Amino acid sequence: MTFTEFGNVVLFHSFILMVRFLSILVFVFSYILGSAQNDASIYYKNGLTRFKRKDYKLAILEFRRAIEKQPSDSAYFHIGFSEMMLGDTMVSIQDFTKAIALDSDNAMSYFFRGMDRHAIGEYSQAIQDFTKYLTFKPGSASAYFFRAKAKLDINQYLQAISDFDSGLKIDSTYAVAYRDRGKAKFELKDFNAAAEDFITGYILFNSEVVNIETRHNPDENGYKSNVIKLRASVSIELKRILPFVTEDICRRIEGLIK
DSSP states (O other), X not given: OOHHHHHHHHHHHHHHHHHHHHHHHXXXXXXXXXXXXHHHHHHHHHHHHHXXXXXXXXXXXXXXXXXXXXOOHHHHHHHHHHHHHTTOHHHHHHHHHHHHHHOTTOHHHHHHHHXXXXXXXXXXXXXXXXXXXXXXXXXXHHHHHHHHHHHHHTTOHHHHHHHHHHHHHHOTTOHHHHHHHHHHHHHTTOHHHHHHHHHHHHHHHHHHXXXXXXXXXXXXXXXXXXXXXXXXHHHHXXXXXXXXXXXHHHHHHHHHHO
């Protein structure tokens, strides 16, 4: 065997060893990655179980562990929602933002981040989030209502009314929307139209209270209390508008709230 031939043999065996070494590395890496994915899946499923039980603090811990193994938009979304339910609004916004960073099509993260932003007075940013959500879910009455409320809070009355109109075309039973659209119309001095919205909202709230009482579900006591408070708020609006409306509307209002 010549020196050249010997060199070629060495090179060939070196190449074979390198291929085997790389194959081992790929196997080890795949094993580690698969193990991490498996662990992440277990933690994520545990988080979902806690989440469904409304055990939000423990759900957050499980989702955080899943993220340590493998970040996912879904885990960040569930953390954000859990934090929102616990009242940790600022942290919740951060986690919804992380979910969106991983998946810009995570529609629900835009929606709930919008709710969080509205809660802390970031009305323009909330409007942007609800607008983005509506590109995914154009048939969402809730998104129109929440965007309308944010516009109402920055005195964009005509734009708010337009959004309330769009939402009520989809869901005409949402009493709060009538109350808040009435507020916008009141500010624009369209008093009779405002009164009609207040009256409709008041009637719907009354109907909801009756429905709850008919069902006799003790779990709805808290919800019933909220509905009664909202009905009371409409009652105040109805009394406030009395000096500005026609006599026939006055009589209708007095017949409702006497």
